Amino acid sequence: MRRGGDSGAEANEAAFRVARGATGRRRVVATLGSFHGRTMGALAATGLEKYRKGVLGLGSDVVHVPFGDLRAAEAALSEGAAAFILETVQSMGGALMPPAGYLEGLRRLCDSTGAFLVFDEVQTGLGRLGAPSAAQAFGVTPDLQTFAKGLGSGVPIGALLASPKAAAGVKVGDLGSTFGGGPLACAAAEATLAEVAGRKLWEHVAAMEALIRETFTMPGLTRIQGRGLLLGLVLDRPAKDVQKALVAKGVLTGTSEEANILRLLPPLTVSAEEVAELRGALADVLAGAAVPA
Incomplete structure (x- = not known):
């Protein structure tokens, strides 16, 4: 089943409705450090306190567990949950990667408890x-996937993909919005998908990741985490100061919930x-910025 919407938050809320309808359960399990949107249902699943x-x-039918903790996930799912939703790579968390075996473990837990596994691919997809999606990147198939942001290349859109099992009880009119x-x-979306898949x-994303990891060796940068072109540069100083200095050089980057992590989410078409250019600007900024005592 494919369902269209206007945003990632809307797509995530549609996923909750499908999972709750299919299972007859209320509870949704989400992870601390996650971001799923600012509308009420999506915000309830968001695991960042500053947004909440x-x-x-926001209700009590969403519980949060630490990202990467299978024991905590098992405890939450064992009490009867409709779904477990997560970003496979936590973007606002600083491009935080899942521990080895975590996604596979969640798949097994959802299978054994009857919950639906939901991948929020608003930032990780396409x-x-x-890889075409996080599901393909990690080799784990969820029951529901949500997409937005880059799907419309700037035109507001959200989308929910559901497995036949998850979609079996959805009727015409159950899901919808004005636009x-x-x-x-x-x-x-059709033009974007044709461009991404056709080329x-x-x-290219994988090649640019390899180039960044190979060439971004400089004082002040301690390590690089994340995958593809969703990367977190772990610095030895506050990332906000570095971000401001890069803006002055005409380079746009992001920050995260981790004070020392600078986020990179360049266009998929970014060139070598x-x-x-980014490497040179960053090296200049890190060489000139004082390291806090």
Whole structure:
């Protein structure tokens, strides 16, 4: 089943509705450090307190467990859950990777407890990880996948993909929104998918990741984490100061919930020359910025 919407938050809430309808259960398990959107249902699953602070009415049917902790996941799922949702690579967490065996373990736990496994691929999908999707990057198949952001190349869109089992009980009219699945958004998504798949941009993404890891060796940068072109540069100083200095040089980067991690999410078409430009600007900034005592 494919369902159109206007945003990632909407796609995630549709996933919750499908999972709850199929299982007859209320509980959703999510991970600490995750971001799933700002609408009420998606915000309830978001595991970052700064977005939830002061928001009333989020309910008690979503529980959070530490990312990467299979024992905590097993305990939460054993109490009867409709779904387990996660970002396979936590973007706002600083491009935090799942521990080895974690996703496979979640797949087994969901199978044994009857819960649906949901991959929020709003940031990881469409080639971002060096594969068509996170499911393909890690070799683990979820029951539900959500997509948005790059799917429309700037045109607002969200999408939910559901397995036959998950979608079996969904009827016409159960899911929908005023502009969800409209012709403009769908045309943008169709063109984007044709470009990404036709050019196999995930292969270029993997090549650019390799180039970054090979050439970004400089004082002040301690390590690189993440996958594909969703990368976290772990610095020896606050990332916000470095980000501001890079903006002054005409280079846009992101920060994360981890103070010392600078996030990279460049376009999938970023060139080797642009990677070199980023490297030079970052090296200059790190060489000139004082390391805090």
